[in-house]
Amino acid sequence: MTAVTEHSAAKTLNEQLGERDLAARLALVASLGGRAVFTTSLGIEDQVITAAIGLNRLPIDVATLETGRLFKETVDLIDETEERFGIEITRFHPQKDDLDEFIARYGLNGFYESVEARHACCGARKLKPLARALEGASFWITGLRRGQSGNRADTPFAEYDAERNLIKVNPLADWDLETINAYVADNAVPVNPLHARGYPSIGCEPCTRAIKPGEPERAGRWWWENDEKRECGLHVPEAAIPSLNSSSL
Numbered sequence: 001m002t003a004v005t006e007h008s009a010a011k012t013l014n015e016q017l018g019e020r021d022l023a024a025r026l027a028l029v030a031s032l033g034g035r036a037v038f039t040t041s042l043g044i045e046d047q048v049i050t051a052a053i054g055l056n057r058l059p060i061d062v063a064t065l066e067t068g069r070l071f072k073e074t075v076d077l078i079d080e081t082e083e084r085f086g087i088e089i090t091r092f093h094p095q096k097d098d099l100d101e102f103i104a105r106y107g108l109n110g111f112y113e114s115v116e117a118r119h120a121c122c123g124a125r126k127l128k129p130l131a132r133a134l135e136g137a138s139f140w141i142t143g144l145r146r147g148q149s150g151n152r153a154d155t156p157f158a159e160y161d162a163e164r165n166l167i168k169v170n171p172l173a174d175w176d177l178e179t180i181n182a183y184v185a186d187n188a189v190p191v192n193p194l195h196a197r198g199y200p201s202i203g204c205e206p207c208t209r210a211i212k213p214g215e216p217e218r219a220g221r222w223w224w225e226n227d228e229k230r231e232c233g234l235h236v237p238e239a240a241i242p243s244l245n246s247s248s249l
């Protein structure tokens with residue numbers, strides 16, 4: 001399929017998804033043909049999507065990026081979630097050569113020293129494993145919500161991702177936290193205990209802190225950086241991350 005037809009398909013899908021509930025949104029994507037992959041970070045939004053896939057037995061692959069720097073609570077939750085919903089969550093790990101190269105150049109925790117080093121670490125531990133997780137996929141399902149941060153405020157239900165040549169689907173784009181919490185309670189969805197300790201958004205342990213009352217949901221991610229639009233690179237075009245392009249990682 002060409003980029004033009006993919007754009008057009010994504011636009012049509014975006015309109016169709018808005019009219020459906022979560023299970024129907026996911027079922028529609030699964031029915032379109034082509035491999036659909038959901039990547040979960042085990043955050044509360046992602047747990048809702050995993051629950052909907054598992055409870056409705058939808059033919060969608062579930063994958064996670066096991067970066068090697070996750071909280072123990074997050075790693076434990078992978079097993080618990082598989083058991084609760086009877087599904088398999090495929091773990092994608094960073095490759096040793098990439099980690100060796102990063103550590104030799106920046107040091108294990110060199111990501112605190114510069115944005116370039118931080119993007120290089122995310123490149124090795126997240127972006128490269130993500131590329132492997134999405135190999136051959138036609139659809140990439142994520143738990144992005146418009147309410148998570150200012151730069152996610154325009155998140156569509158579906159959009160063409162030219163870089164990865166697939167359609168990215170965000171079935172919770174219009175959900176608020178209240179709706180998320182209600183779904184979790186109604187469906188006995190296991191959630192990361194860190195959420196109750198002030199971590200609404202949970203990534204790698206050295207790069208995530210609890211937030212203070214009134215702070216934005218993602219204020220605890222890479223808190224030492226000043227850029228309001230800080231992201232790990234999973235959900236921004238690679239061209240917008242100069243240090244990833246200049247790095248071999």
Ligand code: SF4
Binds near residue numbers: 122125126207
């Ligand atoms: S979030 Fe932190 S530890 Fe995790 S991959 Fe990115 S820089 Fe590395």
